[in-house]
Amino acid sequence: MADTDMNAQLIEHMMEPKNYGILEDFNSQGVGKNPDNGEKVVISLKITESNGEPVIGDIRFQAIGCMTTVVAGSIITEEAKGLGIARAYELVDTTMRILGGVPPQDAACTEMVALALQAALDTHEARKEDPDYPAITYQITQSCTPKEEGI
Amino acid sequence: MKTLAIMVHEAWLSTLAAGFMSQTQSKQRLFDFSDILFRHFCWIEGIMIEEGESYNYDRDSIPIKVERLSVILQNIIQRLNQIDLQLIGLNHTLGSRISSDLHYMREVLAHLPDEKVEAFGMQRKLPSVLLSEEATDALTIFLFEESYKEYELILIYNYLQAHSDDATLNKTFQILIEESFFHLKQFGDMMAQMGILGIPRLVPHEVYQVADLETFLLAGIDEEKAAKEECRKLSQAVASNSPQLAKFFDFINNQEDYHIELMKRALDYYKAKQHG
Structure with a gap:
């Protein structure tokens, strides 16, 4: 492994993104979208019961976006898998708080993933009242301006 | 089926x-x-x-x-x-x-x-090429982004071709499919040499089920221009350590010119056909 900023864990997520695709038997879905360039992330959830509590039994994401979005999707969905609903909302909040200290162009891709997860969780909540409630879409607030790679 | x-x-x-x-x-x-x-x-x-x-x-x-x-x-x-x-x-x-x-x-x-x-060792070094950390990171990102992009383009042009009976457009799509295959093989080989081989991820339906060919071609021309710029920057980054690798990225960069020309011609042809 080369001694560089890009660590092995990050490269593994690039080589084989975790939880990529669409679940065949999802029961909730949410979308995070960048209105400026059409990039988006779709998160599908299979909410199941564990000890009488709803948990994320399975999760997938699909992205129209850059490699940063894919890596963020791979990491966040891996973290979210198996969490209860309240813990999953906490994961979204924590991610958004961390992004508050990150330059907007770096934060936008991860924000898109976090908002897709929030949208999927909110869709799940809305479907308790209306099972046909459509998948919710949230738009990012950060600007994803292509940056110089510094090469 | x-x-x-x-x-x-x-x-x-x-x-x-x-x-x-x-x-x-x-x-x-x-x-x-x-x-x-x-x-x-x-x-x-x-x-x-x-x-x-x-x-x-x-x-x-x-x-x-x-x-x-x-x-x-x-x-x-x-x-x-x-x-x-x-x-x-x-x-x-x-x-x-x-x-x-x-x-x-x-x-x-x-x-x-x-x-x-040796394709999964993550050593991120090419044989006989010594790159800086920054250049190695940039090359890594480039290979992941562009190998997916080439796979995506193969599927897009293949889908367009399968659903079109227009010989002129299909000839262009076929050339672009073959060009993307060549690039995908070049980038995939390089990823394997660097120990970072991965299969391109699944392409979402809406990407290849093109609703508006004119918009798609216009966006595609912009993407080709962006790819040229990435190749130019990579070529510059590696030139001092590996003139041979720099020439490779210049070669890919110059190939994009023809793709842009083909897409412009396809766009003109399609617009004339639609409006004429």
């Missing part, structure tokens, strides 16, 4: 990945077989369109991380066996042609020499 298409799609990518892993004369054989499987995929798609069967390019993720080439070769043989079984239900002359191809490929794959696979 949809199941058959998915199985062939996965076998095509798996065989292509095995080609990237091989560092011997088997490489070309595996590339040739992956090309044949891609053609099978296109022909099956053609039948689905003829028969009015709805379909998409969805597929499962394809595990390819192996330490020995023989492991993935065995996996491909199993995939080909399963495809052959699936062909029994295909009431079409294409079935016997594909089955005959599969029979030969299985025979050859079973006798290819084993190799130690």
Whole structure:
């Protein structure tokens, strides 16, 4: 492994993104979208019961976006898998708080993933009242301006 | 038929990945077989369109991380066996042609020499090339982004071609498919050498089920220009350490000019056809 900023864990997520695709038997879905360039992330959830509590039994994401979005999707969905609903909302909040200290162009891709997860969780909540409630879409607030790679 | 298409799609990518892993004369054989499987995929798609069967390019993720080439070769043989079984239900002359191809490929794959696979070691170094950390990171990102992009373009142009009977547009799409295959093979080989090989991820439906060709071509021209810029920056970054690698990225950069020209011509032709 080369001694560089890009660590092995990050490269593994690039080589084989975790939880990529669409679940065949999802029961909730949410979308995070960048209105400026059409990039988006779709998160599908299979909410199941564990000890009488709803948990994320399975999760997938699909992205129209850059490699940063894919890596963020791979990491966040891996973290979210198996969490209860309240813990999953906490994961979204924590991610958004961390992004508050990150330059907007770096934060936008991860924000898109976090908002897709929030949208999927909110869709799940809305479907308790209306099972046909459509998948919710949230738009990012950060600007994803292509940056110089510094090469 | 949809199941058959998915199985062939996965076998095509798996065989292509095995080609990237091989560092011997088997490489070309595996590339040739992956090309044949891609053609099978296109022909099956053609039948689905003829028969009015709805379909998409969805597929499962394809595990390819192996330490020995023989492991993935065995996996491909199993995939080909399963495809052959699936062909029994295909009431079409294409079935016997594909089955005959599969029979030969299985025979050859079973006798290819084993190799130690170095494509997943994450060493991120190219043979005889010493790059700075920044250049290595930039090259890493470039290869992941662009290998996906080339796969995506192959699927987009293939889908457009399958759904168009316009000879002029289809000629352009075919050239662009072949060009993307060349780039994908170049980038995939480089990823394997750097120990960062991965299968391109699944392409979302809306990306290749193009609703507006004019908008798609305009956006595509911009993307080609962006790709040129990435190639130019990479060429500059590696020039002092590896003039040979710099020339490679200049070569890819210059190829994009022709893609842009082809897409501009396709755009003009399509607009004239739509409005004239």
